[in-house]
Amino acid sequence: xxxxxxxxxxxxxxxxxxxxxxxxxxxxxxxxxxxxxxxxxxxxxxxxxxxxxxxxxxxxxxxxxxxxxxxxxxxxxxxxxxxxxxxxxxxxxxxxxxxxxxxxxxxxxxxxxxxxxxxxxxxxxxxxxxxxxxxxxxxxxxxxxxxxxxxxxxxxxxxxxxxxxxxxxxxxxxxxxxxxxxxxxxxxxxxxxxxxxxxxxxxxxxxxxxxxxxxxxxxxxxxxxxxxxxxx
Numbered sequence: 496x497x498x499x500x501x502x503x504x505x506x507x508x509x510x511x512x513x514x515x516x517x518x519x520x521x522x523x524x525x526x527x528x529x530x531x532x533x534x535x536x537x538x539x540x541x542x543x544x545x546x547x548x549x550x551x552x553x554x555x556x557x558x559x560x561x562x563x564x565x566x567x568x569x570x571x572x573x574x575x576x577x578x579x580x581x582x583x584x585x586x587x588x589x590x591x592x593x594x595x596x597x598x599x600x601x602x603x604x605x606x607x608x609x610x611x612x613x614x615x616x617x618x619x620x621x622x623x624x625x626x627x628x629x630x631x632x633x634x635x636x637x638x639x640x641x642x643x644x645x646x647x648x649x650x651x652x653x654x655x656x657x658x659x660x661x662x663x664x665x666x667x668x669x670x671x672x673x674x675x676x677x678x679x680x681x682x683x684x685x686x687x688x689x690x691x692x693x694x695x696x697x698x699x700x701x702x703x704x705x706x707x708x709x710x711x712x713x714x715x716x717x718x719x720x721x722x723x724x725x726x727x
Contacts, residue, residue, distance in 0.1 A: 666687075
């Protein structure tokens with residue numbers, strides 16, 4: 496269960512931009528491995544993911560063709576995930592399994608595989624890449640440092656050193672102006688970790704007014720994500 500609340504100071508660098516930027520804002524332009532952040536005062540509800548914080552916090556300045564994921568359960572075993580009510584397990588062609596809310600549609604965008612709610616109000620993104628220098632924490636700090644250039648109105652960025660199922664990890668949260676004035680600001684949660692020689696990234700973005708629902712979707716995705724080998 497995720498308890499991810501400790502931020503780290505932002506650093507500078509280019510490698511994180513390479514890892515995180517997918518060429519499209521908010522998982523379609525914002526760093527690919529970031530997570531939704533919300534406006535001031537819109538703090539997330541109780542964390543329910545599988546990461547645990549291990550560092551102190553320090554706030555920072557502020558497509559391919561669509562493939563159809565299988566909805567069947569992966570091979571059974573001690574580590575096989577199960578989907579909560581209102582969700583289903585998506586066995587993605589990219590080689591991972593994750594529980595997504597019913598009604599979300601798969602949409603590959605650059606290096607990230609997205610599952611989008613109707614109207615794209617909620618954007619859940621998954622990415623796998625080669626490990627970057629410094630590990631997840633350094634990658635997220637560099638992404639945070641580059642946040643203002645990638646996300647108009649970027650603010651309240653913070654990076655938390657943590658672990659995910661025993662693997663080194665980092666959580667990045669931030670808020671930005673959003674896709675349109677009508678929709679308003681969006682908040683992003685992004686958990687990045689290393690596992691079996693790969694760097695994984697689970698991202699969830701949503702309007703700031705829907706932060707609690709967004710956090711639930713994010714935590715469920717983090718809790719149920721398994722690699723193609725059927726283990727966390």
